[in-house]
Amino acid sequence: MTVMETEGRGVFPLTRTQRGLWAAQMREPAVPFVIGQYLEIFDELDIDALRRAARVAAIEFGSGVLRIVEVDGEPFQCVDASPERCVELVDLTGHADPVGAAHDWMQSDCATPVAITENQLVTSALLRVGQEHYFCYVRAHHLALDGYGVMSMVRRTAQLYNADIVGTPAPPSRAQDPGSLAALEERYRNSPRFGDDRRYWRDRLSSLSVEDDNRVMATVPRKCTAELSAAHRRDLEVLAGETGGMAAVVIAALASFFGDRSGRPDVVLGLTTSGRTSRIMRDSAGSFDNVVPLLLSDVADSPVETLIDTARTTLLGALRHQRYRFEDMQRDRGVPSSGRPFGPVVNLRLNERAVELAGHRAGVGMLTSGPVQDLQVDVYHDGLGSLHIDLLGNSRTYGARELSDLHRSLMRFVEQFAAQARRPVRKLALVPPLS
Structure with missing residues (x-):
């Protein structure tokens, strides 16, 4: 460098x-x-x-x-x-x-x-x-x-x-300075691992159609926020303990919701990742986050427990290859790097801990993680026991009422998801569309 x-x-x-x-x-x-x-x-x-x-x-x-x-x-x-x-x-x-x-x-x-x-x-x-x-x-x-x-x-x-x-x-x-982190990124792009990651994503995305999307990002996205009740949070935690962990449960629930909304059997979500695969990177700051696709097939016909297992396997593979950039994936597919992300974007912060200040615990709040091209779901712990589910939408695409209705439907769906874990997704008692 x-x-x-x-x-x-x-x-x-x-x-x-x-x-x-x-x-x-x-x-x-x-x-x-x-x-x-x-x-x-x-x-x-x-x-x-x-x-x-x-x-x-x-x-x-x-x-x-x-x-x-x-x-x-x-x-x-x-x-x-x-x-x-x-x-x-x-x-x-x-x-x-x-x-x-x-x-x-x-x-x-x-x-x-x-x-x-x-x-x-x-x-x-x-x-x-x-x-x-x-x-x-x-x-x-x-x-x-x-x-x-x-x-x-x-x-x-x-x-x-x-x-x-x-x-x-x-x-x-233990933090590395930005110059050292930039050199680390350059070494990755010239390493065999970069080629392995590229081949992995080429194979995963080979059957994914290319969709044109020329929508313009709004200056500030619309946002709806809510906290999951303690009882429903415990339901999800019990299900997570019995199956593939909380991240897989949340991914499965969101795939079910957006699959039902689209009417398609296969669902693609974009997952925000930290882009950090080594101790050096995790100990440092910088900007490495990435958006990687999660492709889940036959969502509607899968029992919830099976879908969670599929989500867990898909998630592990994506995280193993998370350093390969979204822009490179799009370029490999012949899509402009400024093009549409892979479906609704999901941002998970499920391991957040309270911050200790002189013996007192401070909760963490998220305001924004940047612009939103279509839809984004932020699911995060505040470190004090609460689980928040926020829905953000491009204000050029979604009106305030439309986004609010969609968020309420999402919350009601997540609340009932854990209680019906042994039924096929298609037969869940889905919430009716809000007028």
């Missing part, structure tokens, strides 16, 4: 993933390609200590202080820790509804386009909504961090903060 000097900073090329994101952002300058997440904290905080911890974590990972620069009209990246980056403190306690005002503030910030060669790619803020009640918010352009990377940096910030509060050294960081 070539490193050049410009204005006293070492700059190096974008990875293949980043170049795709750069091109997408150039095509759609009004669309914010950002990740937005937050912690909800019920405790008083040492704000200066939190700011110190956030700055150290950003520098350790490098991705938190990443800059995009242009050299002779071409995009490059560099790590620039020179500006003092401070966690902004926003006091919303004077509002009639401080919590609502905090959510509005965060959603508005996530909806604001980022001038990627002029602005910081990663920003954070602490929103005070009451005595011992805060939202700790992070927004990152996808060029710098994906969702996994954001949470890695948040957890490291908490680790540094806790060590500062009790006056003990924090464990050393």
Whole structure:
């Protein structure tokens, strides 16, 4: 990998993933390609200590202080820790509804386009909504961090903060800097594993038809959110324990729902993956996430337990080959890299743990994982025991009422899915369409 000097900073090329994101952002300058997440904290905080911890974590990972620069009209990246980056403190306690005002503030910030060669790619803020009640918010352009990377940096910030509060050294960081991660990606693309992954996906996608899709991404997707009741969550957990695990159960449920909606026996879902297949990558930040296809056949005629087993096997294969880029799969199929993803996209965060801050547990909230071309389902634990199911839709395609009705149907379907695990999907007591 070539490193050049410009204005006293070492700059190096974008990875293949980043170049795709750069091109997408150039095509759609009004669309914010950002990740937005937050912690909800019920405790008083040492704000200066939190700011110190956030700055150290950003520098350790490098991705938190990443800059995009242009050299002779071409995009490059560099790590620039020179500006003092401070966690902004926003006091919303004077509002009639401080919590609502905090959510509005965060959603508005996530909806604001980022001038990627002029602005910081990663920003954070602490929103005070009451005595011992805060939202700790992070927004990152996808060029710098994906969702996994954001949470890695948040957890490291908490680790540094806790060590500062009790006056003990924090464990050393194991994160690799962005330059090393870029070199790691380059080595993968020149390795035998890259060829193996390419052949795997060519075989899997050989029978999949190519569909034209010229729809334009909306600036901000519509979103419906709900929390699964404790009783229905336990039903899914029991079924997961008896079959293929929670991820396979959720994939099977969503395949059943969208298969019934489309009337087709075979279902294709797009699965968001972390793109991280090694300890080095999992210990680091950066932007590696990917969307890989999950192809499930004869969904309607399969007993639920059989479908879950199929989902588990399909999921294991996809994760084993998850580093092969969506854009490369599309190119191999003769589809523009900006084309439609593989069916509704599913984003699973089922192993999220609470973040510990000075002995208090903070829950995790998802705001956005970027633009949505058609439909996306986010299923995630908040770390405090709740399971959330959010449905996001392209607002140019789905009206508010249509998306809300679809989300309610999805929730009702998931609630009854576990209770009828031994019946064929076709014979489930499916919820009727909402008028």
